[in-house]
Amino acid sequence: MPGLATGTPEPTTPGFAAPALVGREAEVAALLRTLTEPALVLVEGEAGIGKSRLLREFAAASGDRRLLWCACPPHPEPLLLAPLVDALQRHRAEVPDLPLSALAGALRPLFPRWADRLPPPPEPLPDLKATRHRLFRALAELLGQLSFQAIVVEDVHWADVATLEFLLFLAGRAATAHRLTGTGGTPGPPGQAASLIVSYRPADVPPDSLLLRLSSRPSAGNRQLRIPVPALDTAGTARLASSMLPGEPISEDLADFLHQHTEGVPLAVEESVRLLRDRGDLVRRGGEWVRQRLPELTVPPTIRDTVLARIPRLSASAQQVLAAAAVLAAPATEAVIARVAAADTQPDPDAQSDPDAWFDQVRRGLGEAIAGGLLREEGDQRSSFRHVLMGQAVYESLPAARRRALHLAAGTALAEAGTAPPAALARHFKQARQPARWMRYAELAADQAGESGDYDAAVALLLDALAAPNRSIDDQVRLGRRLALAASYRREAVDELHQRAVETLRRLLADTTLSPTEDAELRSGFGRLLAQLGEFGPARAEIGRAVSQLDHHPVEAARAMRFLGLPFVGDEPATVHRRWLQRAAGVDLARLPAAERLALTVDRAAGLLQLGDPAGWAVADELPATVLGAAGRTAEERRQVARGYLNIGAAAILWGRYRHAEQLLNQAAELADADRYLRLGPLIRISQAQLEWYTGQWAGLTEHVTTAADPSSDEPLALLGAVRVGLWHLAQGSHRRAEAALRQALAEVARIGTVDDGLEPAAALGRLALSRGQVDDALAYTERPMATVAGKGIWIWATELAPVRVAALLAAGRLSEAEELVNAYQRGMRRCPAPAGRAALATCRALLAAATGPAPAAAGRFAVAARAWEELPRPYEALLAREQQAVAELAGDRQAAALTRLGTTFQALSELGARGDAERVGELLRAHGVDARREWRRGRRGYGDRLSPRELDVVRLVATGATNREVAAALSRSPKTVAGQLSSAMRKLGVTSRTELAVDTVRNRLLPDPPVPDQAEP
Structure with missing residues (x-):
């Protein structure tokens, strides 16, 4: 070795030997035991403490055992799962001939060099979480087939989110792989499951890092070893330093000096010894190495200084x-x-x-x-x-x-x-100030990230490329369009990355040199991004400005017209929205891809039905009856059909065609489940909860609406769920809770800017105010929403609102205004044969009759309204109308009939679960001498926020990557039952995707308990 001193008994400058591993014998032994029994191992310690050295000694001691060695670099590559992808490609030049399932085709974007050896790529999924979950399953299958005994991942504090999610997924999957035996699911790894060994610096782990989920508690189903790597004491410091020097050990004084200046951090000890040697400050005296007493040769306390001090030599x-x-x-x-x-x-x-x-x-x-x-x-x-x-x-x-x-x-x-990888090349050319090459590789890296479903990385790369100086306008427009698309695909809540994308696109659109067509293409994509972020008003304005210049781009033009035809944003009257839908119908369908044609059909049908136009049903009939198993249908086409079933099903609820709505929503759920369209599933469930509310299927509704109102849910769920919760509490007589939930819903409406979503909570708040005798509040809650309905001329939206507004006006003595409103409502519904709207109009007429005419006439009007609600069926509103009918009969001296009707209504409201309303009717009965008592149904005992045993069975299998059908086969249940139990379990665990569910099986210890080990591990 260069500089090795030989031939003299007292060298003035020592040579060096490789530093020994000191004080880590127990840790190496513990790691070696993981090769005989799988475990999750957490190796933690500060920078320079020797984590990597410990792992390499473990690897050397393990002999020819199969280890996959991964490292997370300090500059993470935006390529999805880059540490594992790089490790596998370094491990094997070619993918071996393995019995991989068709699922492995999802790995092609990650391993382009292996593409010809992998199965064909599966159809793309429309949801990022579904794409990532499928990718995780495919990568786990590949790792299992390669039969590694341990997967070692260093420096996990630098890992990207996707890598952390996969490690959590892998930990959970390994612990439950045996549960899928015989279920027809993806086979587990041949032989014994691999241990997962990760190293990290606790001080460098962000407080919101997913790594904390892996390290915070033991993993059920796997042993867990936590190996903190401590600093060396003075004796250990002396042993390490002496191992680097030939001959005798170091002196006690030198050991104290080194420990004081390095605090026992091995890397600092090694570098300090090398620096002392380079400076000539080590000599051998009296059989030991000592330090010369030269003040200017003291050792710097940091690794940085020791390294930089050595380089000039x-x-x-x-x-x-x-x-x-x-x-x-x-x-x-x-x-x-x-x-x-x-x-x-x-x-x-x-x-x-x-x-x-x-x-x-x-x-x-x-x-x-x-x-x-x-x-x-x-x-x-x-x-x-x-x-x-x-x-x-x-x-x-x-x-x-x-x-x-x-x-x-x-x-x-x-x-x-x-x-x-292109991302590494982009980084080098960026730092080299080579904008053309920087941009080229940044775009390639963004493509690669997008293909693998990592839209966060794609957005970050495109933002970076757009920040390059001296970009041509053509480059900026091209990159801007791609940025808008990638950012709109992200499913995260609005965050800094979204805000940067919006600010960048606004800056590009402010460029006065853009041609009209360039501006329109960029502005249309920007508008769709704003809509994705919930800024519907600004989105409509941007798309409205762009649409007239999009004739050259039929796909973009159709998308713009579809959006402008939807009536839930803006103050434009129904005639404007209808005109856009008519223009969209005139687009040359032959110029549109099949998925875009389906999307156009979906939005035209839903838009017309939201406007109360029965022509929408004919358009809805253009959708295929089913696409499950249909030859030639792509995943995107099936996604559009599933979206159509949901949107048209929601319109059917609005119309009061409840049986038709149930059929459509069930079709949407089946298709979304089959294609793992994760984002659609919760939206379908909330529409189903709304349908259950209207049709009186209230058993178990508490859990459904609580799930929907979870503040961690997507925005539409939080909004619609808050409405259901408010109505539920209102029916229960819990006025304070009702008011809080409904105010939350209105606040959410004000934030996202949709006008139709605020009508139902405003009506409920108005009804609550009337029950308290707060007439002015009821008028205030309903005034602006009613003006919106009248101004837009969309009277089908008045089903919930109009009866409350009429009641408030009558309570305030504003009879003429109430009459004008009912007349306007009647004119607005003249061409709309919506059963729910007709029932609401009948209720309004009955309220007017009660205020102006004789009691028998009013009773007759309420009877008509009750029958209209019953035919839907909508029992809660029907019972409220029957109550009003009985009150009118009491005023008309038909006491016997009225009390009989009140008794029946009391019982029905009690059975339905409307306790607050039943108590009101009961008080009226008791005031007339009728005993009104009801033993409330207790129902079966529930599990609260804990998983039931049947839910736990489902969760354990789903966490391994099994589909609903595979779980149903394994547990001998129907797929519909499994879907319901999975939905309930996800709500209780506070997760919204299967990937998060797999992560939480580890975090919440939901996997089978591991066997008790014979010996306690360190």
Whole structure:
């Protein structure tokens, strides 16, 4: 080894041996036991404490065991699951011949070099979470077939969210794989499940990191070992330092000095010993190594200072190698390092002119850096810094101009080698100030990220590319359109990334040099993004400005017209929305892809029905009756049909065609479940809950509406769920809770800007105010919503609102206004044969009759209204009308008939679960001498927020990646039963996707308890 002293008994400068592993024997033994019994191992400790050294000693001691070694770099690549993808590609040059299922075709975007050896790609899924869940299942299958005994992932504190999600998924899947035996699901890994070993720095884990879910509690179904790697004490520091020096140990004084200045951090100890040696401050006296007492040679306390202090003592070629390795920031081959180092300032021009001489010089410098402990050789003939902190220290010390030159060389060398991911090339060319190449690779990286479903990374890359200076207007428009599309695909709540995308697109649209068509294409995509974020008013304005310039782009034009035809945003009257829907119907369908044609049909049908136009039913009939198993239907086409079933089913609820609505929603649920369209599922469930409310199927409705009102749910669910909760509490007589939920719903409506969603909560609040005698409040709640209905001329929206508004006006003595409203309502519903609207209109007429005419006439009007509600059927409103009929009969001296009717109504309201209303009717009966008591139904005992045993069975299987049909087959239940139990379990666990459910099976210890080990593990 260079510098090794020989031939003298008392060398003035010591040589070096490789540092020994000190004080880690128990930890290595614990790791080795994981190869005989699978475990989740958490190796934690501060920077430089020796986590990587511990894991490498474990790997060496494990012999020829099959280990997959992954590392999370400090600059995460935006490629989805990059640490595992890189490790697998380094592990095998080609994917072996394995019995992979068709699911493995989802891995093609991650492993383009293996594409011809993988199954065909599956059809794309419309939902990001579904795409990612399928990808996780496919990658887990590949890992299982490769039969690794342990998967080691270093520096997980730097891992991206997708990698953390996969590690949690893998931990949960390994613990329950045996549950799928014989179910027809994806087979588990052959042989024993692999241990999962992760290392991280606790101090560098963000407070909201998913890593905390993995480390916060033991994993049921797997053993868990937590191995904190401590600092060395003084004795350990002495042993480590002595192992690096030939001959005798170090002195007690030197050991105290090193421990004091390094606090026992092994990396700092090693670097301090090397620095003392380089400075000539170590001598051997009296059989031990001692430090010379020179004040100016004290050891700096930080790793950074020790590394930078050593570099000037290296040869020029070694310094160039270190600079190249620092810029590359990833393991690189000797050839790549030489190419990058060649771009640095050369002290020996003659060497550079001779390629062979230059390569020899670089090889010597590389050997010197490795021998000095700054670099290390990887198993695949690549080299990198021994610790990332060393590389960071060197990189930060380089002057800016020198860094730019090295980045340019790195990008060029890696591009020619053809092995680096586009994101790494984009980073190098960005730092090299090469905007054209930076943008090209950033777009490629964004494509790659989008193909793998990582739209966060795609948005970040496109934002980065748009920030490049001197971009042409064509480049900016192209990138802007792609940015709007990628950002609209994200399913996260509005966050900084969304805000940056919006601000960037607004800046692009402010450019006055855009042509009309460029502006329109960019503005239309921007409008759709705003709509995705819930900013419907601004979205409508942007799309309205763009639509007139989109004739050259039929797909974009059809999308714009469809959006403008939907009536739930803006103050425009129904005639405007109807005109847009008519224009959309005139689009040349032959110029649209099949999925876009279906989307146009869906939105035209739903839009017309929302306007109260019966022509919408004829358009709805154009949708295929079913697409399950239909040949030639793509996933996107099936998604549009499922969306159509949902939207038209919601319109059927609005119309009061409840049986038809149930059929449509069941079809939507079946299709969404079959295609794992995760985002649609909760929306279908809330519509089904609304239908159950209207039709009086209140048994178990508490759980449904609580699920919908969960504040962690998507915005439409939080809004609609709050309405159901408010109505439920109102019927129960819990006025304070009702008011809180309904006010929450109105606040959400005000935020997102949809006008129709505020009508029902406003009506409920008005009804609540009237029950309290607060007439002015009832008028205030209903005034503006009623003006919206009248102004837009969409009277089918008045079903819930109009009776409450009429009642409030009559209570305030404003009879003429009430009459005008009822007349307007009647005119508005003249061409709309919606049964629910007709029943509401009958109620309004009955209220007028009670205020103006004789009691018998009013009783007759309420009877008509009650029958209209009963025919739907809508029993709650029918019973309220029967109550009003009985009150009118009491006023008309028909006491016997009235009390009989009140008694029947009291019983029916009690059975339905409307306790508050039943108590009101009971008080009226008791006031007339009739005993009115009802034993409230208790129902069966529930499990509260705990999972029932049957729900737990479902969760354990779903967490392994099983579909509803596979779970149903395994548990001998119907898929519909499984879907209901899964929905209930997800609500109780507070998750909204199957991936999150798999994660929470680990976090919440829902997996089978592991066997009790014979010995306690450290």
